[in-house]
Amino acid sequence: xxxxxxxxxxxxxxxxxxxxxxxxxxxxxxxxxxxxxxxxxxxxxxxxxxxxxxxxxxxxxxxxxxxxxxxxxxxxxxxxxxxxxxxxxxxxxxxxxxxxxxxxxxxxxxxxxxxxxxxxxxxxxxxxxxxxxxxxxxxxxxxxxxxxxxxxxxxxxxxxxxxxxxxxxxxxxxxxxxxxxxxxxxxxxxxxxxxxxxxxxxxxxxxxxxxxxxxxxxxxxxxxxxxxxxxxxxxxxxxxxxxxxxxxxxxxxxxxxxxxxxxxxxxxxxxxxxxxxxxxxxxxxxxxxxxxxxxxxxxxxxxxxxxxxxxxxxxxxxxxxxxxxxxxxxxxxxxxxxxxxxxxxxxxxxxxxxxxxxxxxxxxxxxxxxxxxxxxxxxxxx
Numbered sequence: 577x578x579x580x581x582x583x584x585x586x587x588x589x590x591x592x593x594x595x596x597x598x599x600x601x602x603x604x605x606x607x608x609x610x611x612x613x614x615x616x617x618x619x620x621x622x623x624x625x626x627x628x629x630x631x632x633x634x635x636x637x638x639x640x641x642x643x644x645x646x647x648x649x650x651x652x653x654x655x656x657x658x659x660x661x662x663x664x665x666x667x668x669x670x671x672x673x674x675x676x677x678x679x680x681x682x683x684x685x686x687x688x689x690x691x692x693x694x695x696x697x698x699x700x701x702x703x704x705x706x707x708x709x710x711x712x713x714x715x716x717x718x719x720x721x722x723x724x725x726x727x728x729x730x731x732x733x734x735x736x737x738x739x740x741x742x743x744x745x746x747x748x749x750x751x752x753x754x755x756x757x758x759x760x761x762x763x764x765x766x767x768x769x770x771x772x773x774x775x776x777x778x779x780x781x782x783x784x785x786x787x788x789x790x791x792x793x794x795x796x797x798x799x800x801x802x803x804x805x806x807x808x809x810x811x812x813x814x815x816x817x818x819x820x821x822x823x824x825x826x827x828x829x830x831x832x833x834x835x836x837x838x839x840x841x842x843x844x845x846x847x848x849x850x851x852x853x854x855x856x857x858x859x860x861x862x863x864x865x866x867x868x869x870x871x872x873x874x875x876x877x878x879x880x881x882x883x884x885x886x887x888x889x890x891x892x893x894x895x896x897x898x899x900x901x902x903x904x905x906x907x908x909x910x911x912x913x914x915x916x917x918x919x920x921x922x923x924x925x926x927x928x929x930x931x932x933x934x935x936x937x938x939x940x941x942x943x944x945x946x947x948x949x950x951x952x953x954x955x956x957x958x
Contacts, residue, residue: 583642584615584618587612594634598616605626636949640946650708650931650935651664651665651702652748652924652926652928652929654923657679657717658679658763658842662675662677663675663924664708665928668940670947670949670950675697675700680716682715682720690723691730698734709738710935712740712928713740715727716744716765718744744776746769748925748930749926751933752891752921756889757771757880757889757890758887759892762894764792766789766791767779767876768873770883771884788872789869789871790869790876791894795866796844797844798865799820799848803829804829804830807828814861815857815862816850820847852903855903870907870908878914901918
């Protein structure tokens with residue numbers, strides 16, 4: 577039997593999460609303001625045709641509008657070098673709130689800025705939700721020094737009643753693909769993590785000052801170096817340099833060098849796209865750069881199998897795999913027999929899953945499907 581109060585509350589909840597006024601919602605559905613008001617107050621239910629339109633507007637199923645909501649909420653955080661994602665989910669996997677902020681790797685921005693960013697993000701999510709069961713933070717670079725313990729202590733000061741866990745970002749990935757013994761991340765930075773009994777071993781991931789290949793930063797830096805060598809007339813002109821100069825809106829890379837130094841690591845990592853563009857157009861230098869960086873990742877994966885007896889399956893993540901996975905995988909496969917899996921769910925889902933499991937919340941078979949259906953529609957970048 578239809579409970580119009582539950583339906584009304586659900587419509588109101590979804591509308592507020594979307595940040596839409598009743599007037600704007602009414603206009604989008606081509607109904608009157610009074611009709612929306614009556615729906616939300618449980619005075620009169622929408623007709624079936626409108627119910628279908630409402631579900632489509634919010635990106636949910638009609639059944640999701642009619643069922644009572646589980647009050648238990650869980651916050652997953654996936655922090656990398658470029659972005660930090662905060663996603664609040666219900667026990668059955670429905671996304672309630674999503675917030676995206678800049679990167680939070682403490683080795684890049686410093687511990688204090690990381691804490692400020694994490695607290696600001698959590699606060700931004702929880703301002704509409706006063707109580708949640710748990711928080712799981714999977715953050716790149718957090719294993720360095722005593723950052724994890726210090727961040728845990730800081731979060732507990734603000735949220736003493738909430739279960740909190742803080743791990744490196746590989747935990748998010750392993751939660752996505754339980755069959756994988758390894759996780760390879762190639763984004764702004766690069767690293768491989770290997771399961772070793774009940775612990776995880778790191779291979780690579782030394783940071784941009786010491787790592788030499790395998791990340792977007794390395795590829796972008798290689799492009800700059802090659803272009804500068806050409807401008808020194810030590811190398812023949814290449815298509816890659818022309819594409820790089822166009823990206824930088826300059827006639828020479830050298831005259832842009834002060835901006836490159838001032839903008840730093842994320843800016844240089846962003847230039848990796850010029851190498852991939854040149855690669856697709858057949859530039860030989862771009863092919864050499866991609867091959868060299870892919871080979872470095874393959875060596876880390878091979879070491880994981882050799883040193884720790886890892887199952888030769890790795891889940892792959894990071895911006896390079898997300899946007900250029902086919903190219904990167906084709907070169908890695910030349911040097912390694914490790915099978916690379918790219919999950920269709922984002923790493924932050926792994927964090928949400930870990931948040932649920934940390935308080936023994938049983939996940940339904942539809943948990944991941946519910947996440948997929950509602951993940952894209954509640955994004956806010958700040």
